Amino acid sequence: MNDKDYEDFISTVSHELRTPLTSIRGFSETMLSSWDKLDDESKKKFLKIIVEQSNRLINLVENMLSVTKLQNTKEDLIYKEVQIKPAIETIISIIKNQYSDKSFKIDINPNTPPILADKDKFEQILTNIIENAAKYGDENSTIFIKTEILNDMVSIKITNSGIEIPQNDYEKIFTKFSRIDNPLTRKVQGSGLGLYITKNLVEKMGGKIFVKSENHKTTFEIHLPSSNIEVQAREKCSR
Ligand SMILES: Nc1ncnc2c1ncn2[C@@H]1O[C@H](COP(=O)(O)OP(=O)(O)OP(=O)(O)O)[C@@H](O)[C@H]1O
Ligand SMILES: [Mg+2]
Known part of the structure; x- marks a missing residue:
């Protein structure tokens, strides 16, 4: 620094x-x-x-x-198989208390494999993104959380309705201390660190994060490696 x-x-x-x-x-x-x-x-x-x-x-x-x-690039992450659904449910149950006007709708493909991730860090990622969706979402609105199975990754999409993030700011929001100036962010608390940390953690775990904000809706999409790759690798080695 x-x-x-x-x-x-x-x-x-x-x-x-x-x-x-x-x-x-x-x-x-x-x-x-x-x-x-x-x-x-x-x-x-x-x-x-x-x-x-x-x-x-x-x-x-x-x-x-x-x-x-x-x-400190050497911070060790502890990789384990992490089930996505219970992690999302835990985080929602905590965030719900604070944002009682919001509803949450989860749509998780029952065949979704576990991911290979550091559980605490994965929960920190979910907390930051779901908290943002609740914090910056329209009053009394619903937050949608949907998972999809990609080749060797799992995708988690978190969508809220509310003031859009201008396309010019898509990169900026992932940098340190950056907040978008609009009437809403002026009203709610924030340090502008959440997404910076989230992007770093996702990438450290071999994943990617994307944002898309249009038609009064914002979606953050996270891709993380499914644990199948490791299981497959282990199987290959033991053959
Ligand atoms: N779901 C969202 N909808 C609209 N704007 C968002 C959303 N998520 C993030 N933003 C914008 O991106 C900025 C950066 O988000 P970030 O989570 O990094 O910081 P923060 O929420 O302001 O503070 P912190 O998370 O550190 O408490 C926010 O201030 C807000 O302007
Ligand atoms: Mg935040």
Whole structure:
């Protein structure tokens, strides 16, 4: 990282950490000082905000750690066979809490083979893309997640309706700290690191990521190697 990048990093990090922390502190203090005056519904609402903001902090720290690790090319990934469906369902169940106006529709070909990937990193990839779809999607809209079997890869497509990403920005969004300036991004929080990390992780695992945004719909498509290749290779060796 050069000095300019480092300064950007520190100022983005400080801002991004302060926002959820301030909100966690504020709501906890209110609950402590006014416990007897608050009804159960308000207490529940406040606790929900505290959980949401804590989740945001966890994802943020996870992403920040990844940025520093990405510079270190020797970071070891642990490859295993990973089933796609349960991973997607886990991530959705977490994201749903925070974006309760969104619905999720999953369409997974039952013959989809597992992928060969680092499970935690795969979940981080899904979290970043599905969270974006929820964060930048139209209010009360549905997010579609569909898998397809390609030759030796599995494709995962995540589609949301909402403000489009201009074609000129397709490359830019995958770079560090880049956010597209529109009324929506000004309203929602973000450090502009999610897609940068996601692209790096996908490529490290031998995959590719594409974006297409038109007719008020945005689709991110991820290709990751299916574990069949390895199984096939192993079979060849044992012949
Ligand atoms: N599904 C989407 N629909 C519309 N715009 C999107 C979508 N996903 C990403 N973008 C745009 O790309 C930018 C970069 O996304 P990225 O995930 O890297 O950063 P972020 O969401 O702003 O912050 P972070 O993920 O680090 O919290 C976003 O700020 C937004 O402008
Ligand atoms: Mg993001």
